[in-house]
Amino acid sequence: MTQRGLIVLVCVIALAAALRVAIGPAAAADGSVHLAFGVASGEILALRTNAALSAGLLGCVLGLSGLALQVLLRNPLASPFVLGISSGAGFGVALVLALAYTLSIPAMAFGGEVAGAVAGALATLAIVAWLGRAREGSDPTTLVLAGVIVGAIFSAGTMLLEQLVPHGLRGDLLSWMAGRLPEIPSRAAFWTLACAAAGGWITLAARAGALDVACLSDDEARSSGVDVRRLRAMLFIVGGTLAAVAVAYAGPIGFVGLVGPHIARRLVGSRHAALVPASALAGAALLVAADAARQAIDLGTGRLPVGVVTALAGGPAFLWLLRNRARSGA
Template identity: 40%
Template sequence: MALLGSIVIAVGIGTVAVPVTHTWSFLRAGLFGGTIGADEVGQYRIIWDLRLPRVLLAVVVGAGLSTVGVAIQAMVRNALAEPYVLGISSGASVGATAVTLFGVFASLGIYALSVGAFVAALAATLIVYLVARTRQGLTPLRLVLTGTTLSYGFFAITTVIVYQAPNGEAARSALFWLLGSLAGANWGTLPIAAIVVVGGVLLLLALAGQLNALAMGDEAATTLGVDVGKLRGLLFIVCAAMTGVLVAVSGAIGFVGLILPHLVRLIVGADHRRVLAVAPLAGAVFLVWVDVAARVLAAPEELPIGVLTAAVGVPAFLFLMRRRSYVFGGA
C-alpha cells in the first residue's frame, strides 16, 4: 500500500500540480479506459505520457539497486559493497558518455543511450570477470579489488571523453547523466528494465537460503552443501546484468544499494528470505520520493538524483556506524 500510495501521489507532484483525485481518475482511464474532458487532456498527457513512466522507472531502479546491493554484500561478504563496486557502473558510463558526446549508436534514436551504456557495461563485466577469475573461481577479495581498480580506469576514460566534448552543453548533459537522472524515462525503455529486475529479484529470492549460507563464509557454506564457486559466479552474472540495465536507463545513482540493505536488515534481521522480500519495496519507495525531490526542489530545473541520494545516504550511513547494537552484514 505504501508503494501504491507513493506512486499515485508522486505522479501528481510537479511543476504542474494535479490533485490526487484527478490523478487517480487519469490512471484509471489510462489503464481501463474512460472519458477525459477536453479541458483535462493536457493534464492527462502530463500524467500518462511523462510522469507515470518516470515514477514507475523510479520504482524499478530503486527496487533493482537495493536488491543487487543485498546480493553483492552477501557475495563478497563486505558491508561496504554496493552495485557499483564491480566496476560495471563506471564501464556503462564510458558507453553513455560516448553516445551523448560523439553520437555513437546515433542510428538507434532514443534507445542509443541505453544501448551504448548496456554494451559498455557488458564489456566491463567481461573484463572484470576475466581478470578476477582464478583456478579456484571468483573470490570475494579479488572481485572487490578488481572491480574497484578497473572502476578508476573506466572513470579516467570517461573523464577524457567528457574533456574532449565538442561543446559545453554536451559536457553538461553527460555530467548530469553521470550523477543519475530519470528524465529520459519513457514507455519504450521501461519494460526491458522491469523484466530484468523482476527476473533478478525472483531468482535471488530462490537463492536466499544459499545466500544465508554464503554470508557465514565459504567453508561453512561448503559444509552445508553449497557449491560456492558456482553460486558466486551466478550471482556475479545476475548482479552485472541488473546493474548494467539499471545504469543504462538511469545513470549512476549511488548509495541506494549501499544504505537500503543495511536499513532493511536493521528492521527485519539478517535472514535473506526476509531481506530480499522487503528490500525491493523499500528501495522502490525511497527512490520514488528522491525523484520527486529532484523534480521540485529546484523547479523548473532538475537536480541530479545521485546528489540527493548521497545527501541522504551519507548521514544515514554514519548513523548506522554509530549504532553499537548493529553489526554490518550481521544480525
C-alpha cells in the first residue's frame, strides 16, 4: 500500500507538471487568444519549467507544514491557512516591506521578507495554540475558531498597512496577498524555498518513529520513551517556519497544507515513515495541478492568483474528506 501510494503521487506530479509546461496561450489571426497545448521552446519552456518546479517545491513545503501542525496540535483540521498562521506571516512580510519603504532601507533580497514572515508565523502559532489549548492536546473547534479570528485580525492589520503605503507598493501587496506564484522568482527566494522543502522533509523524516508515538496521549508517549516537549518544540519551529517561507514566497495559499496530508493518509496510511514523504508529494501534486488549471483558465495573462484555484478546489475537497471521516466514525 505504501509504495503504491507514493508511486501514484509521483505519477500525478509528473502528469500535472507536463500539463503545466504544455498549456499556454496562442494568438489567433483575428488577435484573440485561445488555449493551446504544445511543446514550447527556448525562453518560454524555461519559464514554464521553472514555474512547475517552484509550484512543486512550494507544495512540498505546504504539505509538510500542514503535517507538522496536525501532529503538533493533535488536530486533523490544523494547517497554516486555517490556523491563521499564513495571515500572521503575511502581516510580518507587509510590515517589513512597509518599514523598508518608509525608512528607505534598501531591499534585503529575500531575507527581510522571510524574517518578517517567520516572526509573524511563530507569534500567531503561539497565540492560537495558547488560546486553543485543552487538558490533552487541543480542542479542534476552539483551535480553528481561534485561528480564524487571529487570522482575521492580522489580515485587517495587513490591509491597514496597505493604506499607509504608496500606490505602487500597495498594488504589489494586494496581488501578493491573494496567493500568487512569482513568475520569475529571485535566486535567493527560489533557493530559500528549496532549502525549506529539503530541510523540513529531512527533519520530519528523521523523527518519523517519534511522530508515530506522539499520536498517543502525552503520558503514554513519554512512557514509551519520547521526549514529547522536545518533539513539540521541533514541530512548532518546523511547522511555523515552513508556513512562513511559503507565505514569503507566494503569499497565503490555502488548503494545500490541509488537504495534502489527508490525501497522503488515504494513500499510505498513518505511519509517518511513509506519511512524511507522501504529504510532501501530495502537496506538490496539488499545487502543480492547481497552477496548471490556473494557466488554462487565465490563458497566461497571469492575473488569476493560484490561491483562488486552491481555495475553489481544496475547500470542497476538504469538506468531502471531513464528511467521510464523520461517517466512518474515525
